[in-house]
Amino acid sequence: MHPSGMAAEGDTKLLVALYHPEPAVAARIAAAVVAAGYAVDVLPDPDAGLRPWLGQCFDLLLLGSPVDATAADALAAVRLARSVAGRRPLFVLTDRDSRDARLTALSGGADDALGWRGNLPEVTARIAALLRRSLMAAGQLGVGDLRIDLIDRRVERAGQLIRMPQREFDLLAHLARVPGRPMSRAALLKAVWRIDFDPGTNRVEVHVARLRAKIDRGFDWPMLHTIKGEGYALHPHRGVPGLTTC
Known part of the structure; x- marks a missing residue:
């Protein structure tokens, strides 16, 4: 989160626009969302004008409803947010768990x-699920700072275009559909090559090595991990205990 409460210009992370009428609560939620790997724009009170709300290219709008809000006020706030989103x-x-x-x-x-009620891990997990469904509905997949356009077959990491042939793109897309979870060699052979048996070749290993060189080399941290005895996984965050990139 930018010190002013705004997402930094040029930030390639998915952007969550956040409004809660209590600044201390908004700051607490924002810190958890940033820790989960997203950029955050803390929005001002809409009563002061909607220009900051309408001027942001956010990916998800997170609206807080205080415990003392009446049903009518809460409904009006949600309808306004829906029109903006x-x-x-x-x-x-x-804030009222009812x-x-x-x-x-x-x-x-x-x-x-x-x-x-302060359950921030569930908040960030639900944000991830909503964003994942939204990107897939738009023909896109997102894992960390990696963006995959399934329609144009275009891949970017941290805003940098990465060119790759069809097999590597298909391999990456299948891994990106289950971020953080390993896919076995057999599962990849079936999904990417349509092979239901082990052909006794190292084609998966070769393509994984080529893919790793494209999406990890030259970037701050590796995303494509080899999980011994289980297969391969894309992970959206830096530093994954128990995984190896060898």
């Missing part, structure tokens, strides 16, 4: 609603 995901956090509060948010147009 458009087709992008809208996630509402209600079924009625969640139903109000969902009926107002939220894609998800959580009575969170």
Whole structure:
């Protein structure tokens, strides 16, 4: 998060726009979202004008609803946020952990609603799920700072275009669909090469090595990991205990 509360210009991370009427709560949520690997733009009170809300190219809008909000005020806030978010995901956090509060948010147009009560790990997990579904619906996959356009078959990491042939693209796309989870050699042979048996060649290892050279070499940290005895995995964050890139 930028010191001013705005995402830094040129940041290639997925951007979460956040509003909560209590600044201390907003700061706490923002810190957890940043720690989960996203950029955050903390929005000002909409009563002061919607220009900052409408001027951001965010990927998800996170709206906080305070515990003392009436049902009518909460519904109006969600409807306003829905109009700003458009087709992008809208996630509402209600400070009151009640079924009625969640139903109000969902009926107002939220894609998800959580009575969170400080449960920040669940908040960030739900953000990840919403963003993953949103990108896939748009024909895109995102893992960390890696962007994969499934329609144009285009790959970028940290804003840098990476060119690759069809097999390597297909291999990367299959790994990106299950970030952080290993895919076995047999599963990759079946998914990428449509082979249901072990041909006794090292084709998977060769293509993984070529793919690793393209998406990891020259970047700050490796994403493509070899997991001994299990296969290969793409991980969105730096430093994954128990994994090896050998």
